[in-house]
Amino acid sequence: MTAAAPQPGEAATGTPAAGTPAAGTPAAGTPAAGTPAAGTAAAGTAAAGTAAAGTAAAGTATGTAAGTAAEPAAAGAAAALLEVSDLRVEFAGVHAVAGASFVIMPGVITGLIGPNGAGKSTTLKLIAGSERPTGGRVVYGGQDITGHPVHQVARRGLIRTFQLSSEFARLTVLENLLVAVPGQRGASFLSALRGKRYWRAQQEELLTRASALLAEFGLTHAADQYAGELSGGQKRLVEIMRALMAQPRMLLLDEPLAGVNPSLREAITEHLARLRDEGLTMLMVEHELAAVDRCCDSVIVMAAGRVLAEGPMQEIRANKEVVDAYLLG
Ligand code: ADP
Numbered sequence: 001m002t003a004a005a006p007q008p009g010e011a012a013t014g015t016p017a018a019g020t021p022a023a024g025t026p027a028a029g030t031p032a033a034g035t036p037a038a039g040t041a042a043a044g045t046a047a048a049g050t051a052a053a054g055t056a057a058a059g060t061a062t063g064t065a066a067g068t069a070a071e072p073a074a075a076g077a078a079a080a081l082l083e084v085s086d087l088r089v090e091f092a093g094v095h096a097v098a099g100a101s102f103v104i105m106p107g108v109i110t111g112l113i114g115p116n117g118a119g120k121s122t123t124l125k126l127i128a129g130s131e132r133p134t135g136g137r138v139v140y141g142g143q144d145i146t147g148h149p150v151h152q153v154a155r156r157g158l159i160r161t162f163q164l165s166s167e168f169a170r171l172t173v174l175e176n177l178l179v180a181v182p183g184q185r186g187a188s189f190l191s192a193l194r195g196k197r198y199w200r201a202q203q204e205e206l207l208t209r210a211s212a213l214l215a216e217f218g219l220t221h222a223a224d225q226y227a228g229e230l231s232g233g234q235k236r237l238v239e240i241m242r243a244l245m246a247q248p249r250m251l252l253l254d255e256p257l258a259g260v261n262p263s264l265r266e267a268i269t270e271h272l273a274r275l276r277d278e279g280l281t282m283l284m285v286e287h288e289l290a291a292v293d294r295c296c297d298s299v300i301v302m303a304a305g306r307v308l309a310e311g312p313m314q315e316i317r318a319n320k321e322v323v324d325a326y327l328l329g
């Protein structure tokens, strides 16, 4: 399962089916897609076809990828999931992001490191649509999403995790999960009027998904606790779980280990590795290099709004320019 996991994602990336919000939509809400595990990991099995919204194209791609992972041309296996080119934004004359370019391959955890003020958080916001770039392009799953608003980007399965706001602290953990999914039918008055039964079926499906997530993250016992009462590390987990409720293909995480005690930090790291093995793609900002070493398959180093270097951590450590500018600096 681990080796095969990224394949359907990779294959789907290269097909038109990838442009549809495959696993990120309520359409994927079949029992098989009830958990992020099923949505992604089902990988290489029949269930993967289901999770990908059951489109013929995705089904085909999955089948092809399983057999020909080593032939990029055939399966589109070498296609990047995210391509950022010459991305720029400035705030009142400050070039927060000043021409950043990089690609993210599917099924890997990429670390985004760099000194304070390098533009890491802003880069995630520009990708997720919560800030509009003044230049450059963001292509996700083969589609240009530059400047698209957050809800549209999220519907494609690309989601940035949020720190729990004070309102969410007054909801229970379970409630936090149930309200996390964008575009729920019950969320609009008009659609609620369209039928209780429909609404109820959707709520039940969300509840099933939330329960599965709570179990996977070992937080079932905390379901009815107010989120505000959780420890820093548990809050981070809830933030990740909230993002997973939408069954994303790719997560953007901004310092998911910040303010977390060492034992929970390890637990979060393990959860991220599990999600990666199940096929989820992640780009995470992280401060601590030891954590990046443990968590990330690949690293992007930013400084002054630009990408300074990109590659596996051991290569980055051997890069004199990077070491001088950042790692030792
Ligand atoms: P990092 O996450 O790498 O520490 P940020 O992306 O948060 O860096 O910030 C990059 C630069 O852009 C910093 O100089 C910061 O002060 C500035 N910046 C970020 N957001 C805004 C904003 N909304 N308005 C003005 N300046 C901003």
Ligand code: MG
Binding pocket: 120, 121, 122, 285
């Ligand atoms: Mg930051």
